[in-house]
Amino acid sequence: MLATPADAEIVLKLYELRTEALMRQARAWMTGEFWPDTVEDFFAVASNPADPHNAWFRQVTSYWEMAAAMVLHGAVSAELFVDCNAEGFFLLAKFAHILNAIRERTPGFLTKTSDLVSRFSVASARYEIALKNVEARRKRLQPA
Numbered sequence: 001m002l003a004t005p006a007d008a009e010i011v012l013k014l015y016e017l018r019t020e021a022l023m024r025q026a027r028a029w030m031t032g033e034f035w036p037d038t039v040e041d042f043f044a045v046a047s048n049p050a051d052p053h054n055a056w057f058r059q060v061t062s063y064w065e066m067a068a069a070m071v072l073h074g075a076v077s078a079e080l081f082v083d084c085n086a087e088g089f090f091l092l093a094k095f096a097h098i099l100n101a102i103r104e105r106t107p108g109f110l111t112k113t114s115d116l117v118s119r120f121s122v123a124s125a126r127y128e129i130a131l132k133n134v135e136a137r138r139k140r141l142q143p144a
Contacts, residue, residue, distance in 0.1 A: 018063075027087065035141055036098065064110075065111075068113045078123065086130065093127060093134040095110065
């Protein structure tokens with residue numbers, strides 16, 4: 001199914017929201033600096049409102065879950081969305097090694113993004129690429 005002009009408008013609006021200054025800072029921290037090795041490392045930020053990065057964590061994860069929900073509910077073409085967005089899949093891949101443990105305490109964590117991966121082959125393919133990228137990045141981050 002071809003995307004519509006309305007789909008394109010939504011994707012462009014999602015992009016515009018990602019360029020807001022605070023969101024850029026939050027995304028830079030989430031994608032570049034926050035690399036929890038354990039579920040304890042994860043929850044030290046995710047469940048700690050006193051942590052200065054907790055708000056950034058919540059902002060970025062809720063943004064990508066909102067965007068994924070738009071696809072799941074048919075508001076935007078899955079193919080167009082996946083073609084234009086990789087970061088949500090990157091985040092899911094980033095936490096894959098501890099995802100089951102995270103969901104034991106927070107069952108809804110990144111479930112919309114996971115649903116995209118399960119329901120759409122194009123999303124699954126994007127996620128597989130993200131897993132490889134995350135694995136390579138984790139190896140580079142390990143001390144020598």
